[in-house]
Amino acid sequence: MTALVQAEGLHTYYGESHILHGVDLRIDAGTSIGLLGRNGMGKSTLIRSIMGHVRPARGSITVRGKNCTRAAPHQVSRLGVAYVPEGRGIFPNLNVRENLRVAARPGFDGRSDWTYERVLETFPRLTERLGHGGQQLSGGEQQMLAIGRALMTNPDLLILDEATEGLAPLVIAEIWRIIGTIRDSGVSTLIVDRNYRKVLAHTDRCVVLEKGKVVEEKDSATLAGQTEVLARYLGV
Numbered sequence: 708m709t710a711l712v713q714a715e716g717l718h719t720y721y722g723e724s725h726i727l728h729g730v731d732l733r734i735d736a737g738t739s740i741g742l743l744g745r746n747g748m749g750k751s752t753l754i755r756s757i758m759g760h761v762r763p764a765r766g767s768i769t770v771r772g773k774n775c776t777r778a779a780p781h782q783v784s785r786l787g788v789a790y791v792p793e794g795r796g797i798f799p800n801l802n803v804r805e806n807l808r809v810a811a812r813p814g815f816d817g818r819s820d821w822t823y824e825r826v827l828e829t830f831p832r833l834t835e836r837l838g839h840g841g842q843q844l845s846g847g848e849q850q851m852l853a854i855g856r857a858l859m860t861n862p863d864l865l866i867l868d869e870a871t872e873g874l875a876p877l878v879i880a881e882i883w884r885i886i887g888t889i890r891d892s893g894v895s896t897l898i899v900d901r902n903y904r905k906v907l908a909h910t911d912r913c914v915v916l917e918k919g920k921v922v923e924e925k926d927s928a929t930l931a932g933q934t935e936v937l938a939r940y941l942g943v
């Protein structure tokens with residue numbers, strides 16, 4: 708079966724800094740992958756490389772079998788990959804309704820399962836804020852709106868980088884509930900989050916990065932029981 712996303716032997720630099728050292732990552736349709744590792748190990752850089760925000764110096768990336776190694780972000784997005792970056796990314800001058808509506812488009816194969824109504828059902832909080840401008844929303848609401856906007860593109864893969872960062876516990880719980888709903892709907896997810904237990908619980912498989920290399924790749928349920936491995940690579 709062709710992978711939804713396949714990265715092979717990625718080497719990525721920021722200037723002289725060599726960040727990714729030959730990373731492989733495979734994401735199949737319908738599966739959820741967690742990306743674990745301490746701060747600065749290259750998780751965001753791997754995601755940014757896949758999305759075309761930074762160009763790998765060596766290695767290859769395919770999306771649905773198409774070579775995307777030098778693709779621009781909008782080309783990767785058109786193939787059904789939605790990315791919610793750390794720090795979000797909504798239009799602050801548009802209200803919630805407008806933010807969602809402008810993002811709407813059918814998915815890669817023409818699917819439009821994620822309608823405006825369905826997104827609002829998934830995010831009851833946003834329904835109460837439809838007329839509010841992006842900048843008037845709380846951090847949690849902005850995060851929900853960013854995820855809602857990503858869903859409006861009917862992606863096959865949703866990439867969430869630190870989606871719960873800096874949010875209050877109740878809002879964090881709500882975001883994890885939403886991530887569960889998205890996973891149950893059949894959308895693949897690639898999740899980076901500081902709460903490794905939640906990542907393990909919400910994914911099928913986890914990849915651990917250490918200094919820009921994949922050091923573990925396991926079934927999430929198996930990894931959850933390997934406390935010495937988690938301690939070694941996550942310091943927990």
Ligand SMILES: Nc1ncnc2c1ncn2[C@@H]1O[C@H](COP(=O)(O)OP(=O)(O)OP(=O)(O)O)[C@@H](O)[C@H]1O
Binds near residue numbers: 724744747748750
């Ligand atoms: N734009 C940039 N220019 C130069 N160096 C960068 C840039 N972005 C990240 N780095 C460096 O690259 C390394 C990997 O960063 P990256 O953000 O990929 O790590 P991470 O595993 O996602 O960790 P974090 O949770 O801290 O974001 C770090 O040493 C970081 O300082």
